[in-house]
Amino acid sequence: MRVTEKAHLELDKILQHGDLAIDATLGNGYDSQFLAQKVGTSGHVYAFDIQKESIEQSIQLLEKNQLVNRxxxxxSCHSNIIKNIPINHQGKVKSVTFNLGYLPGGDKKIITKPESTLSAIKQAHFCLSDDGIISLIAYRGHEGGRSEYEEIEKLIKQEDWQVQKIPGSEAPDSPVLFIVGKA
Ligand SMILES: C[S@@+](CC[C@H](N)C(=O)[O-])C[C@H]1O[C@@H](n2cnc3c(N)ncnc32)[C@H](O)[C@@H]1O
Incomplete structure (x- = not known):
């Protein structure tokens, strides 16, 4: 099973209709599509990506599936999460999804960077509800990905967050899924 599927399984365990969710790396919109289905008509998803291409493709995908209104x-950069989430929703977000790296099928030079990723993770953690989780996939196999992964590990240790770490395979350069709890 791919790590993206493992992430969806974890999210599926906790997300319910009416929940708030954040997709911190919108990409082609597949995670947001999944989240929008899970939160239903009474919930909402806030999605972030720095690339216009990602926003346009995702709007098309979600329109096709009648989920765009959710x-x-x-x-915008995900280091602007707090600026963009209504104050009354901060502390009430059930899940924040990160799928780091580059846009599949897009420009491989536009990738997530440790400094903004770490800032975004801290803001994501702040926005979580008490029973909320961050689901984060880090790629160790591409240039820049390994150091980003190591920085994330350092942050989790430093903050003493409760974390479950699920590697994609036994290969040392396989992607890693982190599930971080609020507590
Ligand atoms: C692996 S893709 C995400 C895949 C996506 N979740 C999906 O379901 O298709 C990573 C995305 O992160 C975006 N990204 C890179 N730096 C970013 C940043 N600072 N803030 C928000 N998004 C960023 C890229 O543009 C790319 O679209």
Whole structure:
């Protein structure tokens, strides 16, 4: 099973209709599509990506599936999460999804970077509800990915967060899924 499927399994355990969710790396919109289905008509998804291409493709995908009204699209760095989430929703977010790296089928030079990723993770953690989780996939196999992964590990240790770490396989450069709890 791919790590993206493992992430969806973890999210599936906790997300319910009416929940708030954040997709911190919108990409082609597949995670937001999944989240929008899970939160139903009474919930909401806030999605972030720096690329116009990602926003446009995702809007098309979600329109096709009649889910577009459940998502707010922010063409913005995820280090602006707090600026873009209504104050009354901060502390009430059930899940924040990160799928790091580059846009599949897009420009491989536009990738997530440790400094903004760490800032976004801290903001994501702040926005979580008491029973909320961060689901984060880090890629150790591409240039820049390994150091980003190591920085994330350092942050989790430093903050003493409760974490479950699920590697994609036994290969040392396989992607890793982190599930971080609020507590
Ligand atoms: C692996 S893709 C995400 C895949 C996506 N979740 C999906 O379901 O298709 C990573 C995305 O992160 C975006 N990204 C890179 N740096 C970012 C940043 N600072 N803030 C938000 N998104 C960023 C890229 O543009 C790319 O679209």
């Amino acid at each position: 998502v707010t699209f922010n063409q």
